[in-house]
Amino acid sequence: MRSLARICALLPGLLVAVTACSERSQQETAAEQMERAMDLDPAQLREAIEAVNAQAMEALRAGDAASYLALYTDDATILPPGAAMAQGLDAVREYWLASFAEGGFTLNLNTVSVDGAGQFAYEIGTWSMPIGEGESSVVEQGKYLAVWKRGADGTWKLHADIWNTSAPAM
Amino acid sequence: MRSLARICALLPGLLVAVTACSERSQQETAAEQMERAMDLDPAQLREAIEAVNAQAMEALRAGDAASYLALYTDDATILPPGAAMAQGLDAVREYWLASFAEGGFTLNLNTVSVDGAGQFAYEIGTWSMPIGEGESSVVEQGKYLAVWKRGADGTWKLHADIWNTSAPAM
Numbered sequence: 001m002r003s004l005a006r007i008c009a010l011l012p013g014l015l016v017a018v019t020a021c022s023e024r025s026q027q028e029t030a031a032e033q034m035e036r037a038m039d040l041d042p043a044q045l046r047e048a049i050e051a052v053n054a055q056a057m058e059a060l061r062a063g064d065a066a067s068y069l070a071l072y073t074d075d076a077t078i079l080p081p082g083a084a085m086a087q088g089l090d091a092v093r094e095y096w097l098a099s100f101a102e103g104g105f106t107l108n109l110n111t112v113s114v115d116g117a118g119q120f121a122y123e124i125g126t127w128s129m130p131i132g133e134g135e136s137s138v139v140e141q142g143k144y145l146a147v148w149k150r151g152a153d154g155t156w157k158l159h160a161d162i163w164n165t166s167a168p169a170m
Numbered sequence: 171m172r173s174l175a176r177i178c179a180l181l182p183g184l185l186v187a188v189t190a191c192s193e194r195s196q197q198e199t200a201a202e203q204m205e206r207a208m209d210l211d212p213a214q215l216r217e218a219i220e221a222v223n224a225q226a227m228e229a230l231r232a233g234d235a236a237s238y239l240a241l242y243t244d245d246a247t248i249l250p251p252g253a254a255m256a257q258g259l260d261a262v263r264e265y266w267l268a269s270f271a272e273g274g275f276t277l278n279l280n281t282v283s284v285d286g287a288g289q290f291a292y293e294i295g296t297w298s299m300p301i302g303e304g305e306s307s308v309v310e311q312g313k314y315l316a317v318w319k320r321g322a323d324g325t326w327k328l329h330a331d332i333w334n335t336s337a338p339a340m
Contacts, residue, residue: 080334082337117289122330143332144249
């Protein structure tokens with residue numbers, strides 16, 4: 001009877017240890033999850049962003065404004081050369097609808113690097129755009145910096161976008 | 171004696187509860203710290219970035235290339251209009267030393283918005299640069315997008331920087 005009492009007295013102590021270990025394990029997992037959320041996996045991030053860029057190129061080529069604009073966050077900002085910045089999706093839409101006025105066009109986007117943390121990522125890239133046809137055709141070339149924001153559903157959307165040309169000014 | 175034994179038997183149970191509460195509290199604090207690290211305080215972030223921009227404007231005005239270049243990360247990228255992107259501090263230095271060849275100049279930087287997570291932040295801004303003097307003087311105007319990276323010492327440095335002019339192309 002006395003030894004049973006001792007075992008019973010010891011049991012809760014064991015439970016303390018087991019509970020503490022279990023809590024610690026959960027704690028590390030939570031921290032690890034946060035860490036994972038913060039330090040984005042570069043390969044996965046690049047893959048996700050290149051997939052959206054592929055959608056963007058297709059929408060631009062098709063002159064499909066609705067599909068293209070769906071790639072932006074509601075509070076996106078674009079900073080196009082030769083124009084004022086457009087803040088918010090309504091202003092972004094206005095800019096692109098004017099650009100789509102003559103139909104779709106070819107814009108090649110080439111991701112150079114991506115990085116980020118938490119719900120934000122940024123992308124450095126180059127772009128090229130063939131203009132005209134035949135002997136008078138030229139290929140404009142430039143570069144861009146895009147800030148991407150991940151929504152609650154895990155989808156990356158364009159949040160800020162600026163570009164310029166690389167050809168020296170005339 | 172029997173009631174003392176019951177109290178002794180209950181004590182470890184209480185310890186379990188206390189330990190669990192304590193562990194939970196530590197866990198939340200760790201998560202909160204990660205959350206704080208991830209979601210940057212917008213006001214503090216803006217203050218920090220505007221302080222570096224003030225140093226940048228002063229260094230540009232003075233033509234002090236060393237002080238200006240110290241504001242970039244070692245692996246910074248700049249994407250200037252009318253030129254190829256410059257990747258890495260050596261290439262960034264080469265670009266700016268050419269720009270400083272005729273001495274310092276006035277560049278006004280105006281932060282429009284900042285946001286970010288973890289060690290990354292981005293800034294949307296406008297710039298203006300008076301060129302020439304007297305009646306023939308003009309003020310060039312444009313906008314920029316900068317990605318900032320926070321070092322281990324807490325200092326924010328320019329990590330990617332692109333800008334363009336807002337005047338319509340001739």
